[in-house]
Amino acid sequence: MDTTTAWTEVSQIWKENRHELVLSGAKVSQRIAENGLDKNIFHLQGLNYLNISHTSLETIPQDLSRLENLTTLVLHSNMISNIPEEIKALSKLKVIDCSRNRLKDIPQELSNFPQLMTVNLGSNLLKHLPCQRMNIKLAALDLSNNQFEVFPDVCYAELVHLAEIRVNGNRIKEIPGAIKVLPSLKLLDLADNCITDVPGDLADCVKLKDLNLKGNQLHDKRLHKLVDQCRTKQILDYVRQHGVKSESSAGQSGKSKKDKKGRKNSESEHLINDIEAVTHQLTVFRVSDDSRVVKILENVKSVRPHIVCCIVRNLNFTEENFKKFIQLQTKLHEGICEKRNAATLATHDLDLIVPGDLTYTAKPPKELKIKPLNRSKTYSAAALFQQLQTEADNLRREKKRNVYSGIHRYLYLIEGKPSFPCLLDASDQVISLPPITNSEITKMSTNTKNMLVEVTSSTSQQICRNVMDQFLKDLLPIGIATPQSNEQTLQQYHKLEIEQVKGVDIEGNMKLVYPSRTDLVFDDKVITVVRE
Structure with a gap:
């Protein structure tokens, strides 16, 4: 290794044997x-962990094969067009x-790859x-937002650990009946594809608890309604009765199961009528002239x-539920927001905001x-960035590791940008600097x-x-x-009052409103949405 030409980060790893x-x-x-990746x-x-992300990297060097001890390879959010076949050397x-x-x-x-457990190839151009x-240890596969027209080749009984499959946002037309052989499948996301029919075999996935079929053009209108408004269990009960099974599954149900199937069929017939029997409630109030x-x-x-944006009114915090709120x-930042890479959530005490309209803009860091x-x-954004960077470096040296923690993990999301996004109140005070604070x-x-x-x-x-x-659902x-109290069930349930907020351009023309009619559509039977 040439320590005279190596990048500082690489030299530190070499010297400290990290x-x-x-x-x-x-x-x-x-x-x-300017010069390519440091060889x-x-x-x-x-190295057992290599993360190169949010860069202009276009190709993965063939020399990657020399890192035979790698167990984790993270290369997300770059411009890579292909993976070299030399990756086969990374058997660990x-x-x-x-x-x-x-x-x-x-x-x-x-x-x-006999040790491979997690594969994330989402948001590419794959077919x-x-x-x-x-890959007998494969547990999670993410192929979301690609160009697949056929379900990936994963339906094998040998894949006893495969619990999560995400293929939403593709062009898949059919769900293979062989999916039933996956013994551990718990999550299947098929939203926003081109599926028209759901095979009855899907109901044989006995551990399946989270099924998403939204955004498909299902021929069965009753199933379509269940998909939009019900839990996975009710959907699978319906599919079990009405879905067409593959030939290998046909005829396996004897007459002894007729009564049981009849009961389930009767239950599914009544399910649509029971959709409104919910507990928790979100009430949405429309935008008014003074909103x-x-x-x-x-x-x-x-x-x-x-x-x-939206407004949530009439809150009643306690010390206990405030901790849960935080x-x-x-x-959410760790999960659906993808560690703030996909989105950032911020909450404000509305009564502490200066009355008047808000402005979403961008300003130079200084x-x-x-x-x-x-x-x-009060800091300038430039000074705050520098302060946080210094704190992060000191903390990293103190703990002798090469990764940041806390809010410091997100500094790279704005590093080097000529201007930073910010939300201003009516007096031009900055109340938010996403995705940092x-x-x-x-x-x-x-x-x-x-x-x-x-x-x-920054995505969509x-x-x-x-x-x-x-x-809002998790709140x-x-x-x-x-x-509130449900007199029939004697159960306690909760209501939230949501007020729409609209986004406009500089001339006042409306560009968006949240929540709209297409928002807050849940497959959870314990929530209903009332729109005033």
């Missing part, structure tokens, strides 16, 4: 664009994440995946263009001023009665809506509104 290397963000991207990386044969791989690239093909070599029969709006300026569209936001959450003084001046507390919620994204408007939907069981 096993994890993370290269991410604008500065790394610029170095790759000294491939002398670090002790357990995790591969090449999502959000430009992949068109996957080498056949990816069909034989085919090599047979996964030999707040968010002005979305042109200059933010090149930085972080997507935003949705934990929920952390959970001009943007904010009093960050849990800090006592909110302002202390609108901080939520147990005294908060009314809340403004914002979700922003739909992701913002999906995150907001999930947040209900926490019990932050005054509980």
